[in-house]
Every structure is written in structure tokens, then in C-alpha cells.
Amino acid sequence: xxxxxQNSPSLSVQEGRISILNCDYTNSMFxxxxxxxxxxxxxxxxxxxxxxxxxxxxxxxxxxxxxKSAKHLSLHIVPSQPGDSAVYFCAASPTASGSARxxxxxxxxxxxxxx
Amino acid sequence: EAEVAxxxxxxxxxxxxxxxxxxxxxxxHATLYWYRQxxxxxxxxxxxxxxxxxxxxxQLPKDRFSxxxxxxxxxxxxxxxxxxxxxxxxxxxxxxxxxxSNEQFFGPGTRLTVL
Numbered sequence: 535x536x537x538x539x540q541n542s543p544s545l546s547v548q549e550g551r552i553s554i555l556n557c558d559y560t561n562s563m564f565x566x567x568x569x570x571x572x573x574x575x576x577x578x579x580x581x582x583x584x585x586x587x588x589x590x591x592x593x594x595x596x597x598x599x600x601x602k603s604a605k606h607l608s609l610h611i612v613p614s615q616p617g618d619s620a621v622y623f624c625a626a627s628p629t630a631s632g633s634a635r636x637x638x639x640x641x642x643x644x645x646x647x648x649x
Numbered sequence: 650e651a652e653v654a655x656x657x658x659x660x661x662x663x664x665x666x667x668x669x670x671x672x673x674x675x676x677x678h679a680t681l682y683w684y685r686q687x688x689x690x691x692x693x694x695x696x697x698x699x700x701x702x703x704x705x706x707x708q709l710p711k712d713r714f715s716x717x718x719x720x721x722x723x724x725x726x727x728x729x730x731x732x733x734x735x736x737x738x739x740x741x742x743x744x745x746x747x748x749x750s751n752e753q754f755f756g757p758g759t760r761l762t763v764l
Contacts, residue, residue: 538691566751577653577740577755578692623691627751635744635751636682636705639691 537561538626540640548648553611555643557624560605564626566635569598569609572621572642581622582609614647621645651675653756655741661762667729670759674723674743680704682753683716683726684740692740698724731763 539558547553557567565586570578584591584598584607591598597610611618621642627635654673662668674681679700684692695714697704700721709716713732718724728735738760742753 540691543689568752570755575757575760577655577742577757579755580752583751625691636694636697637692637753639693641689641691 535560536641537564538624538638538640540622540624540643542643543641544644544646546646546648547614549616550613553609553614553618553645553647555609555611555622555624555645557607557609557640558605559607559626561626561628561638562605563628564638565629566627567598567600567607568625568627568637569596570623570625570639571618572623578623611645614645616647616649619645619647653741653743653754655739655756655759657759658757659760659762661764662731663764664733665730667727668731668761669728670726670739670741670761672724672726672741672756674741675754678743678745678754679721680744681718681724682742682744683724684742686738686740686758688737695726728761731761733763736761736763 568583569581571581572578582593582596584600600607621644623642624640625637656671681698683695686692695709696706696716698718716726738758740758741756744753
């Protein structure tokens, strides 16, 4: 039972255009969401996050949108650059009391930005 | 910049053999996680430590996998005996004390191939 789903295994975008990566979740207890980027032969690196009390968080070229009623979040990259080509993982976490949060990851979307 | 260290980076072994992976988290990070990532899927949590104590090992196949963090700093994950289905990337991540940050910092991983 996948609690975090990324239904698009791959996405190709032209350089300079917008990349939109989508993520759906089923667990109503999730209240914190993160996006990680992963290059081959490296571990995932944190990109951007959003708390459930917000519906938008922006950091430079990266914006994450959260629609709680639809249990859906998306990552927008504008403008897309060739260096953004990587696998993007969506992750979600419930509130944790007394210990650090646990993350549930989606299966990832391979983004390819074409020059 | 502080990083999570893992070794070895690559390991090839034959089934039925024992393998061990090592992780050194970012200094001062109380929480340490071991994940397994199968190709085409997202990381899945195997075990979570808070200092030297196991917080959650419900997804760890305890008949063959073991993990320890004896002094609450570095950690070792062992598989004995290895099976073909254990071929995967094994990722270690660390996080500061609960409530300080929700972000997990990942190491480069150990790519295990079981022949």
C-alpha cells in the first residue's frame, strides 16, 4: 500500500520552461512534506519542504504547492536548467512526538531538462 | 560542509555471504536512519536510532539483518546471509534532535550486488 505516489516515472522539459512534478498521498496524518533531488551514485539531497499549515513555499526557482483537500502536492521549477536533470523524490511525514520524524518516500520522477 | 559518510561505496558479494556497511552521521546528529532503495523505487526505512537506542526496526528483516549504534555515533548494518533480493542501494541518513529540523541528511549510499 503506497502512501506516497508519484505517478509519472519520467518527465522531459525544454530548458527555460517550467517543470511540474506531482505527488499524491493517502495518509491524513501526514503534515510535513519534502522534496529531495538525487543524482546517480549520490544520496538524495534536500530541496524544499512545506508544512501542512501552508499551501505554498518558495525558494528561488523552486516552489512547492500543497492542496490538502486533494492530498496533492506539486513542485514547480522555473526556469528549468540542464543541471536540474535528476530523480526527484516526494516524501511525507506525520507529526512525531519525542523522536525525529520518519519519512515515507514516493517512487521518484526522473526529470530530464533538454538544452 | 558536514556530510554523512558511508563505506564501502560499492560491494559485490555472493549469496550466503555476510556483508557489513558503515555509516558516520553528521557530528551532533542524534537520529540515524538506514534505508534500502531498490532500483526504480523510493528509499524505504529499515531502522531508526535515537542516540544508541532503536526507535523503530519494524521493517528490518531481523532473521538476516542487524543494526547497531553502540556509542550513539557511527552505525553498522549487517546482512547475514545475503540473498539475491538484497541487491539494492543502502542509504544512511541523520537528523538533529527532534523538533530542531525535519530534514534528513543522506550519505552517498552503498551499492550492494549479490551474485
